[in-house]
Amino acid sequence: MTSRPRSKIGSHLLPGLAAVALFAVITAAVLTSSFGSTQGFPADANIVASVGRAMFGIPGADVTGESFLVAFILIALALDAALDGSLLLAKREEDGSTVTLLADGGRRLFGRDDADEEGED
């Protein structure tokens, strides 16, 4: 069974208007500022090698940039590992065993079983 997409408009007007207002403010700021001309990359530059050299501060790249950018990714990876660790610590334990990830709407744990209820529609 396939169906074509239908849209849902009109349920929340105020956040949509807020987003449009934000877009109007950004448009006004962009259109009233002047930029220089595009410089672009050289035609035969090796961009991936330049990215690698810029990340570790190795000189001799075709396209220049800031050096030692791997610091940012290391800090971000440490933050990501900390987030995963916090989720692992917060997993609930019942009777000494860790509750694993279930995707059944809580039926096995909380006994929610809609088939038994009557008048539920």
Added chain:
Amino acid sequence: MAVPPSYYLLLSAALFCIGVAGVLTRRNALLFLMSIELMLNAANVNFVYFSQFWGNVTGQTFSLFVIALAAAEVAIGIGIILVLYRNFDGVDVTEATTMRW
């Protein structure tokens, strides 16, 4: 000449504002995540465009980081959504409004 900067900035702003509208409007937690992905892509378009504009490779490096970390964040977010589904029997963010249940 090449595409002027204001065109790409407006594209990025449009994507970002559509993402903001999605975050504020929809109730489904998965749609929340997808709107955040739209906002991250808007920032990425900005990074890559100005990397080409200045002839500097820093912008492309940062957009690589953003792509990798956005993928990791979506993985974590989906894990949280599955736990939300288990405990609240639905992924409606307006129903899961208390810290304890």
Added chain:
Amino acid sequence: MMYETVAFALFALVTVGCSLGVILARDIWHSALLLGGALLSVAVHYVMLQAEFIAAMQILVYVGGVLILITFAVMLTRGEDFEKLEGDEVST
């Protein structure tokens, strides 16, 4: 060169159209598919900006990874929403 502007306008239209569809579609699976379309057209923009490596990473990671994750999440959290969706329609 005018062709660059025309190509940019075409793919920008696809991107903005698909992302509007993401937040406005009623069914969440249609939203996920339209998000895939939006991410693919952003990858095309990256190719036009001389960033082919970023475009390849975008397709690999976002469309090939993140979208598959979202697909699994849509599949696992479906539940009774499928029937509730029809009765939830707001009269516009």
